[in-house]
Amino acid sequence: MSTRRSFLTGAAVATGTAALGSAHIYAQEPKKITWRLQTYAGPALGEHVIKPSIDAFNQAANGAMEIKLYYADQLVPTGELFRAMQRGTIDAVQSDDDSIAAPVDISVFGGYFPFATRHSLDVPALFHQYGLNEIWAEAYGEVKGVTWLGSGAWDPCNFATVEPIRSLDDLKGKRIFTFPTAGKFLTRFGVIPVTLPWEDVEVALQTRELDGIAWSGITEDYTVGWANVTKYFLTNNISGAWIGSYFANSDKWNEVPEHLKTLFKLCMDSSHYYRQHWYWGGEAKLRVEGSKLELTSIPAEQWQTVENEAQKFWDEIAKTSPRCARVVEIFKQYNALMAKAGAPYR
Structure with a gap:
């Protein structure tokens, strides 16, 4: 009887200890x-x-x-x-x-x-x-x-449009879905920036609420379906990435x-x-093998006007804060170095 009583007491203590241990482990699980x-x-x-x-x-x-x-x-x-x-x-x-x-x-x-x-x-x-x-x-x-x-x-910024863009004059009056800062810059060339929910862009191109997009490169145009509702892709871009x-x-x-x-x-x-x-x-690959968008280009001498205007835009942004001035200066130094490095950098 004494041995049995000792066994039951020991078992109860062990069970309680195990239960407390389990609770402790459970509590520690993140x-x-x-x-x-x-x-x-x-x-x-x-x-x-x-x-x-x-x-x-x-x-x-x-x-x-x-x-x-x-x-x-x-x-x-x-x-x-x-x-x-x-x-x-x-x-x-x-x-x-x-x-x-x-x-x-x-x-x-x-x-x-x-x-x-x-x-x-x-x-x-x-x-x-x-x-x-x-x-x-x-x-x-x-x-x-x-x-x-x-x-x-990420990708560059090119125009994909319903009508062809072959000169700076062709940009005037075009309603374009684009990013806020890019849109602000493009207004200098007569572009009308339009803000829409992303999922509404394809329909807006079909209904001509939009004349085009400057939101991506050609890869995204094909991937998201915009190449199905536009006809032309402008090879000149306003940003490489x-x-x-x-x-x-x-x-x-x-x-x-x-x-x-x-x-x-x-x-x-x-x-x-x-x-x-x-x-x-x-x-x-899509510039060469893509079948949905015809490539167009603005002549280099005209496009240089856009690049020159960008430098003025940089200087205007640099004046908005000392930190913005630091960023613009880095862009200038970096691009000057890349130009001196030549191909394949510039």
Whole structure:
């Protein structure tokens, strides 16, 4: 009886200890982190510019974190994305600074700042070797609630139009869907910038609410269906590459453990890399083999007028803040060096 009583007492103590141990282990298990991330891109474009990297992140996070991806305007209109992220309505954003109305002086350089870049590799070179990383981090460090995570290069900015553009005069009066800063610059040549929800652009081209777009290169025109409702592609571009960034709500970013932050940044880099070769190869291939858009060009001597006007535009923007002046000076130094380097740089 004594032996049986000792066994039952010991078993009860062991069971209680095990239960407490299990409860302790359960309490220590980290809660799964779930984010909502909205991109500037519609679904067809998003399949290339972000979805593969988010799928890879979710798989590699192994259940510790999941990012739910939303496309252009699905949760919030693109122009309201920054404020929504700041409030915590959404957790992260992929876009240029310009389109989401980021409340920083350097947002004017996001998207397509005219002729600041000529090739896609210019963007990472400028950010990683010429100091733009530090300037962007400085600017967003002054904004409460949002953390800028990094930038990469995306496609050039060409016109795709319903009617052919073969001279500067042909731009006059054209209603064009484009980015805020690019639109402001193009008004100097008679362009009428039009703002629409991304998903409405194709119909607006069909109904002639729009005469064209200056929102991408030819790869996106084919990918998203705009090549089906336009007829001409202007080979002259106003920018060789877009500056696209990733942002996160600061509180949500701070809750992410360091190893998952590292994983997310690696997936950002994989997305930047994919776009480098997807656009570079696609732009050339579709110019040569694409059957939907006829190529047109504005003569070089006329186009030089546009490039000269861009330099005036740069100087005007430089006067808006000391930080903008620093960015413009970097653009000038970088492009002067590239010109001296010659082919294949310029």
